[in-house]
Amino acid sequence: MNDLTIAVFAPLIMALLCFVFKRAAKWLALLVSLGIFTLAIKIFLAGQLVSQFLSLRAYPFSAGIFLAAAFFTLLITLYSFKYMEGKERLGEYYAYILITLGSAAGALFAADFLNLLFFWGMMGIPLYMLIGIGSSAGAGAAKKTLILVGGADAMMIMGIGIVWVMTRSLQIGPSPLPLNNVYSIVAFLALAAGAFAKAGVMPFHSWIPDSAEFAPASVMALLPASLDKLLGIYLFSRICFDVFQIVPNSPVSLFLLACGSITIIAAVMGALVQHDLKKLLSFHAVSQVGYMVLGIGTGTPLGVAGGIFHMFNHAIYKSCLFLCGGAVEQKAGTTDLEKLGGLAKFMPITFTAFLIAALSISGVPPFNGFISKWMIYQAIVQLGKISPYWIIWLVAAMFGSAFTLASFVKLTHAVFLGQWSETTGKTREVSWMMWLPLAVLAALCVVFGLLAAQIPLKYLVFPNIQFYRFTGVWEPGMATLLLLSGLLLGLLIYALGRVKKVTVKPAFTGGELLKEEEIKVTGNEFYDSIKSWGPLNLIYKTAEKKYFDVYELGRQAAFAVAGWLSWLHNGLLQTYLVWLLMGLVVLLLFLAR
Amino acid sequence: MNILLPLFIIVPLAAAFIMIPAARLSRKLPEIISFLATLYLLGATIALYWSRPSNLMLQYKFGVNLVLDGLSQLLLLAVTVVAFFVTIYSFSYMQKYTGREKYYTLYFLMLAGMAGVILTGDLFSLFVFLEMAAISTYALVAFGTQAEELEASIRYLIIGSVASLMILFGIGLVYALTGTSNLAEISRHLPANANFAKGFITALFLAGFGMKAALVPFHSWLPDAHTAAPAPISATLSGVLIKALGIYAIVRIIYNVLGISPQISLILMVLGIVSILAGVLLALWQWDFKRLLAYHSISQIGYVVLGVGLATPLGIMGGLFHLLNHAIFKSLLFLNAGAIEHQAGTRDLKQMGGLSRKMPVTAATSLIASMSIAGVPPFNGFWSKLFIILACIQAGKLWFALAAIIGSILTLSSFLKVQKYAFFEKVKQGFEDLRDAPWPMCAAMIVLALLCLLVGLLLPYAVGIVINPAVVALMNGLGYSRMILGGQ
Amino acid sequence: MMTFFVAALLLSIGLYCVAVKRDLIKIAIGIIIMEYAITLFFVASAPWRGGEDYLAQVAALTGLATTIVIVALVRRLYGRYGTLDISQMRRLKG
Missing domain, CATH: 1.10.287 (Helix Hairpins)
Structure with missing residues (x-):
């Protein structure tokens, strides 16, 4: 037995045991994910690995992503011990997590398209069941998820078939096809649809916000936030560079840049007006994937490196945010921003982790999100030398960043700052099994930010870009300027959304003086004025009628x-x-x- | 060995005839006889595979001329597997009906008819066996004798009779033209310049057998008949009858007797695509569980015809593999629907809800079957649909591939709707102390679900042993006659 | 040749009966007429194959079996619906 075969089959077989031995399921899942994590380290250190059985192949890129996937599965299994405690159908829950891990390994290590499609599609059922498991109301969201994801998988067959006919081989790579005729473009789009649906790029994004309402936070952290992003962007970069060749400034590249930009802006606008913690986070999970598509879509080495680095960073901070959301949900009993508030006092570790992850996602230095966004901005600026449209993508990316910051200011205020609300009451920090994963992820945000060039870029990102010709043109002045203007824009928009002047006056109701504790300013209406502004109002209304879905x-x-x-x-x-x-x-x- | 072939027809016929006298002796006897008979049929089919892994012809001449090749063997496997599990399921399910021995009599007459259609090497005896199977299904659909069942049956009967007459007319023309009804001899005696007559006969056969196979626009009887029949009968009708009487006959006659041409190939593909899309769209509209499944049968048969109609090795392989897979998962789905009807007393999806808590076996097996039919890996339907779509692309028919993909997505949507309304959500009032189906029903469903998974996982073996001989038989085309009669 | 014309005429009469009439008895008679037409066709084409026409007998026999089932069904249907009008029997649709 080869290491790769074990990585694929051990979780799948153990999952069957989880269905049978429901009591022991969580320990089984923890042991297996721990074992697979050590195996993933081994595979990662080995670099290249081939298994004849089933034609599996690992190389630094897939091994790195598998390492990350195994790492997230381990943390989230640990988190689920306390978070899912007392819920029903736990045996199935852990079994589906293990099936996800096993099929993710299969999809990442697949050397030919049939294996890829098989394991890729196999991730659909656990995703469907995990979303539906949360509550009896989640069935609709689960249904929509599998229709979109499974439908996109079916579209992939089209792409695979065309590539098969054109190259007479089912191997992924090694001779990339040029995107110069209608068949290869159709094949590219069909394959990209599969990757986009999994990662949540528009227009296949709508399952993520819908399922966020019902799925357990741990499931959101595991699948849409980390594993599905890792796999979706992995496949996307494979088809962009191994199966096809994206030439910078070609029509396909422009199309991808447009997709990325629209995803960034539209999803972040959606996030601004949300009133539910998990749903708001899920819109950001869509928005951030736009940056990755933007980075990879440039087709330049720097952009690709930025996109891939952003993928790792996103998986880290977004699953951290969802896990914080889960911690809040468990202690406060709700994720409605209306009812939350002032939790920082009671949950200091969760608050710190949340703050770090929120700053990372908003692209504030020195956290990891800043570095990868910076690389993407710079790639777009570089693209300006050959393409006249670069300014559109740059503005979209910066606006997105600004709105993200704005939205997280609102979120942090609504959940952790301000007055604690009567409905949630005073509470305590969550158990160590839950805060440890958050803390580890938050620490990773800092480490990946401070030591970006030394650790993640060196070991995870650059080895994967085989044609990498990075010459050290970092242009820090330009980047800082861009960053500052982004921050300023954010502040500006933030200021525009707020009341101009603050005067402190005692408040009365019915002639009685209100005590300070009874006045609660929730953050959830910060940006409601955006919704009512002329053209945006129209867009929001159309979106509410689901015309964009x-x-x-x-x-x-x-x-x-x-x-x-x-x-x-x-x-x-x-x-x-x-x-x-x-x-x-x-x-x-x-x-x- | 030689006696094995006629026994496939004689055993069910004998079982049918001793059923009613046997019921006088003991109330349990009909069930024991049916169990033993179907077990024998299944065992004999497996023994055939065991003893002859190659795709040899095997024929037997005694009054009627019986021929076994890879294609008939595949169909025989589908029929006997489904018949065996459906019989086990019937033990519990049919408890609520009176006159069960008549049910088993008709059931075995139908089985004998199907086995006869599959094994016969003579066009005219094919028709006789087809009528035998068809007439027993008319009666079986009406078995409950409620108004809706009778209504479905009479419409099925009238449409079926008209179609049978078309087939008979076609056979008469063939006979008049060639002076023989032996399948192997017809192609030798067809006059070379009789293109008009050949086209006329092909059209008659396509319409007549197309009605038996429920291809759009000849499908109208199927949703009514499948909804009204008792669940085990729906499972057999949908699982194997429409394939044995319809697809098998079309494929055998078109490929091995009249010869396939690009024109006929295109017609088959168009019929397939129209069936796929119309069937699945109609299924989306349904709230009656069994009616929904019935429309999906039309759609899935469309995939089979699309694959087989491509006339490329990969296409035929995908189509025939889908035929086998559909037999497994669609009969399982009808058994699931029957289990719910048996326990909860409803077929209306809106009245169900939360059944996964109350009927875990039914819920789990129906999830597997739904994922199989929707083509989600690792189940069997994934591979056959994949092969069919890849074969379309290989043949350069991208629009057909796209339509097949859209059909697949809609199938997935429709079955997720079933899962949502029947098994997820909240438990409805009145279903608080619902229990899962009795064990024979559960056992049949579990084994069929395992088959869905195993055929998907053991793909190379399934294709190598079961499907490829059938593909060879079809790709051989008019060489069929040479295989049987010898000579040039 | 005359026999073929008669067969064709019978076939069209039967088809007309089945496709247009609403009364179940008339529809059944239509089907029976069509069966006769086909049987007649078999008989008429018998000389072409050297007079061997057990096929016509078998065709007539299978037709008979269908007729029996039709009659039995029509009787039951009359009991359930109280009418023989096929256009009144439309519970299953959609």
């Missing part, structure tokens, strides 16, 4: 045709006989001549 559009189109077809089946024998005879006549006209 491919799922809804497809559903309505399908039902229109289905209703008509159903009406045709009127239960009258004569109608049916006429179809039979008409069918015969048409066949006769075609055949008998």
